[in-house]
Structures are given as C-alpha cells and as structure tokens.
Amino acid sequence: MPTGLFGLTTALVAIPSVSHHEEAIADAVAAALELCPWLSVERVGDNVVARTDLGRRSRVLLAGHLDTVPPVDGNEEPRIEGDTVYGVGAADMKGGLAVFLHLAGSVPEPAMDVTWCFYACEEVEQRFNGLGHLWTERPDLLQADAAILGEGTAGIVEAGCQGTLRILIGLAGVRAHTARPSTGRNAIHRLAPILTAVAGYQSRHPVLDGCEYVEQLQAVEVGGGVAPNVVPDHASVLINHRFAPDRTVEEAESSVKELLGAHLEPGDSWELVEFAAGAPPALSHPILAGLVAATGAAPAAKQGWTDVASFWAHGIPAANFGPGDPLLAHTPGEHVSTGQLERAATVLGTVLGTGG
Numbered sequence: 001m002p003t004g005l006f007g008l009t010t011a012l013v014a015i016p017s018v019s020h021h022e023e024a025i026a027d028a029v030a031a032a033l034e035l036c037p038w039l040s041v042e043r044v045g046d047n048v049v050a051r052t053d054l055g056r057r058s059r060v061l062l063a064g065h066l067d068t069v070p071p072v073d074g075n076e077e078p079r080i081e082g083d084t085v086y087g088v089g090a091a092d093m094k095g096g097l098a099v100f101l102h103l104a105g106s107v108p109e110p111a112m113d114v115t116w117c118f119y120a121c122e123e124v125e126q127r128f129n130g131l132g133h134l135w136t137e138r139p140d141l142l143q144a145d146a147a148i149l150g151e152g153t154a155g156i157v158e159a160g161c162q163g164t165l166r167i168l169i170g171l172a173g174v175r176a177h178t179a180r181p182s183t184g185r186n187a188i189h190r191l192a193p194i195l196t197a198v199a200g201y202q203s204r205h206p207v208l209d210g211c212e213y214v215e216q217l218q219a220v221e222v223g224g225g226v227a228p229n230v231v232p233d234h235a236s237v238l239i240n241h242r243f244a245p246d247r248t249v250e251e252a253e254s255s256v257k258e259l260l261g262a263h264l265e266p267g268d269s270w271e272l273v274e275f276a277a278g279a280p281p282a283l284s285h286p287i288l289a290g291l292v293a294a295t296g297a298a299p300a301a302k303q304g305w306t307d308v309a310s311f312w313a314h315g316i317p318a319a320n321f322g323p324g325d326p327l328l329a330h331t332p333g334e335h336v337s338t339g340q341l342e343r344a345a346t347v348l349g350t351v352l353g354t355g356g
Contacts, residue, residue: 005345006085006338009098013078013087019067020128022046022120026066029118032101038108039116042141046120047130049141050104052113059113060287060351061144061316063131063307064097064151065122073332083338091324095336096150099323099344103352111353112287115144122307126276131307135314146287147311148348152324152336155343157292158302159211159319160245161309163278165252166220167239169194169260170269175226175233187235188224193263194237195219201259206244209281211301213244217256238273242303245278279309282317287351291321294350321347 017025026046033041039050046066068089078087097118104116119130126132134142151158171191176184201217217239224235239260243252253272264270283289283299292299302308302320311318323340 005098005102005341006083008102009090009095009336009341010078010080010085012094012098013085013090016076017066017068017089018070019121019124022066026118026120029066029097029101033104033116036105036108039104042138044134044138044141045130047134048118049134049138050116051141052110054109054113056111056113058287059115059144061115061117061142061147061311062100062348063117063119063147063149064093064100064322065130065307066097066118066120067123068092068094069123069330075332075334084335086333086335088334090334090336091152091326092329092334093150093152093322093324095324095341096152096322096344099341099348100150102345103348107349107352114352115141117142126274129307129310131310135310139314142314142316144316146285147308147316147318148291148351149306149308149311149318149320150322151306151320152322152326152329153320154325155323155340155347156295156297157283157288157299157319157321158326159209159281159283159299160279160312161302161306161320162213162215162242162244162304163247163249163252163276163309164305165241165243165249165275166273167241167253167256168269168271168273169237169239169264170271171235172265172267173231173233173235176231178229178231181231184231184233187232190263191222191224191235191237194260197260197263198239204244206246208244208246208301209283209299211281211299213301214303215244216242217259242305243278245280249275249277276305277309277313278305279312279318281319282312283319285317288317288319291319291347291351294347295321
C-alpha cells in the first residue's frame with residue numbers, strides 16, 4: 001500500500017466526491033486536520049477550514065476544492081503505475097489537496113499564519129460553490145493577505161485568471177411550409193453569418209505582469225426547428241467568451257456585440273445569461289512574488305476561470321499553483337506523479353518559511 005504523500009493522494013482519489021456528494025471526503029479531511037493541535041478546525045456544510053493563530057504579521061490562505069467531475073471510462077478507482085496514480089480528480093485537484101494536508105500536518109510553526117480551506121462544488125454552477133457560501137456565511141474564516149489556489153498547474157504559477165461570459169442570441173424568422181419557403185424566412189439560416197463571424201474571431205493577446213492572456217470566442221450551443229416540413233421562425237446560439245482581466249464584464253460584452261451586432265435585427269434578442277469577472281496577476285504581492293521565486297520558473301497566465309477571481313473580488317490577491325497537468329483535468333487519463341507532488345510540497349513549504 002502506498003505511503004507518504006503519494007499514499008495520501010491515492011487515498012483521496014479513492015474517495016468518490018462528485019459535485020454535491022462531498023460529505024465523505026469532507027469527513028476524512030476534517031478528521032485529519034483535527035489531529036493537529038496547532039489548528040482550529042471549523043466545518044460549514046461540506047466546507048472545511050483550518051487556521052493557525054500564531055500572531056504572525058501576515059496570513060496566507062491555501063484553498064482547494066473537494067469535488068470532481070463524474071468519472072468516465074473506468075477511472076472511478078485509483079490505478080497505480082510506478083510512481084503515478086491515475087483516477088478521477090488526481091490532477092484536478094486531489095493531488096493539490098494531498099499536498100495541503102501534508103503541509104498542514106507537518107508544519108506546526110510556519111513563518112506566517114496559514115488558513116487551509118477545503119470547499120465543495122467548484123465544478124458546477126456558481127450558485128452552489130462552497131467558497132461563495134463561505135464568503136456569505138463565514139467571511140471571517142477567509143480573511144488573508146494573499147491566497148494560493150491549488151489547481152493543477154504543472155508546477156508553475158498560473159497568474160490571475162480570465163473572465164467568462166455566456167450570451168444567448170435569439171434570431172427571429174417567419175414560419176412557412178417548406179414547399180413554399182419564399183413565403184417565410186428561415187431563422188436557422190440566419191445563424192450562418194453569426195457563426196462565420198465567431199469562427200473568424202481574432203483573439204486579443206494582452207500582456208499583464210509579463211503574462212500573456214489569449215481571449216477566446218466560441219459558439220457552444222445552437223437551437224431551433226419546429227417540424228420537418230416547417231420553415232423555422234426562431235433559432236438561437238449560445239456564445240461563450242473568455243476575456244482577459246484587463247477588461248470588465250461590460251467591456252467584454254460590448255466587444256462581442258460590436259462583432260456580432262450587425263447581424264441582429266429588430267425582434268431578435270440578446271441576453272447575458274451568465275458571467276464571472278477575471279482577476280489580474282497581482283504578482284507584485286510579496287507572498288505571490290515569493291511563490292514565483294520558489295518555483296524557479298516564469299509564471300504564465302491562467303487562460304481559464306478559477307476561484308482566484310473570487311478572492312480578488314474580496315480584495316485578496318491570489319494565484320494558481322499545484323501538482324498535476326491542467327490539460328489532463330476532466331479526462332479519462334487524469335493522473336499525478338510522485339515527483340509532481342513532492343515538487344509542489346517543496347515549493348509551498350518554502351513559501352510558508354519551512355524550506356519544504
């Protein structure tokens with residue numbers, strides 16, 4: 001049976017924790033943290049927060065989500081091959097959780113006070129997000145000078161994060177019989193110029209704190225149709241835009257409207273159905289600068305959205321750092337290796353003032 005940090009990761013991967021079903025893993029995490037007399041541990045639902053109270057001049061918060069996406073292709077159970085463990089959540093982000101638990105249990109005297117936050121429902125809609133619930137119900141538990149989110153980043157710092165928004169565009173037509181289409185107007189055909197414009201989108205590449213963000217625009221869902229012999233009088237397309245943190249949600253939406261607005265007419269609809277602002281790199285903060293220095297590697301921009309944005313919205317600079325390849329997240333071959341785990345533990349140990 002694997003031991004140490006690798007064994008801890010394997011044990012966490014073996015606990016099913018698909019979103020909305022995190023009770024068992026929250027139980028295990030809370031039980032482990034409660035073995036550490038230097039930590040005060042509180043549980044809010046299936047969110048577990050442990051804190052030192054050493055009177056240090058600064059506090060860092062390390063946060064990681066307990067949930068995973070549903071398993072696929074038989075990766076429900078961990079599989080060990082050499083120094084690598086495979087299984088759902090291995091890279092996203094049970095490897096990171098294992099590193100956190102290892103450090104929480106082995107560093108009783110960090111150079112700064114530390115908050116360890118393990119939260120539920122990150123992989124689903126924002127209204128379920130455990131970190132959001134903590135901000136609403138117990139914001140006192142989350143106060144810190146800086147935060148590190150343990151997302152898999154292949155051992156480098158991924159700075160800030162991009163914002164995201166979804167726009168639902170509805171196009172009007174005139175219903176008619178397909179034998180006499182000239183008496184109507186096909187709303188589905190009206191999707192063509194919009195889809196062409198989206199497919200030809202030219203990304204912005206703003207550079208912030210030396211990190212290059214690459215904006216994206218994608219059509220992610222289309223709808224329409226009445227019956228096989230009816231010219232449809234309505235069609236829709238859902239657009240997803242990932243935008244750099246130098247833009248607000250309003251500015252990002254306006255840029256999409258500038259690209260697509262010429263194809264809309266009276267009677268069409270435009271609805272911003274969901275959005276989340278991004279977060280700038282904030283790498284000038286001493287704790288985050290120390291994190292970058294400890295990796296010995298140049299930081300990169302976080303191209304997706306993460307809860308780094310949640311911390312930034314509450315005035316706390318944050319960055320992403322953890323073991324595991326982010327490109328493996330949510331895939332059947334998700335895995336993390338002993339080397340990745342040990343490197344992450346050494347880097348974070350250095351940040352906490354222990355040298356690992």
